[in-house]
Amino acid sequence: MSSIDSQTTYLKYREYSDLLKVILYSSQSVLGAVPLIYHLxxxxxxxxxxxxxTMGGNVIHYLISNGPPSKKFIELKRLTGDYTFVDKIGTDGMSLYIPILELEKSNLDFP
Incomplete structure (x- = not known):
């Protein structure tokens, strides 16, 4: 086991809505940081x-999808948690627009 894996916790979700709740929670924290979404x-x-x-280690929140994301962004409604895949950043001030980044390679070892 590499040092990266010994400091990494993997949490597997069943569907996008559960994974996106982590982003909603993070965006409401004091730091207001919004994690990026990656596809690999x-x-x-x-x-x-x-x-x-945090400094103590990484947490990887993930799900296994039937296929690659259909669009380049997810529009996530802050108040309801509803989401849609969109082609570009919109103008709804009550939504988060999260880019989906395509990774070619990673040293993460998903369980």
Whole structure:
């Protein structure tokens, strides 16, 4: 086990809405940081994940998707948690527009 893995906790979610609740919670914190969403093809699976953490270690929140994301952003409604995939950043001030970044490679070892 590498030193990265010994300091990393993996949390697997069943669906996007649960994963996006982590982003909603993070955006309401004192720091107001919004994690980025990453897509990675790993072992023939489409993995969607965000990374959070502190000095004590990383937390990788992820899900396995049936396919790659259909659009480049997720519009996440702050008040309801509803989300849609969109092509670009919109103008709704009550929404978070989170880019989905395509990774070619990662040293993370998903369980």
């Amino acid at each position: 093809k790993h072992n023939n699976q489409n993995i969607i994940f965000i990374q959070t953490g």
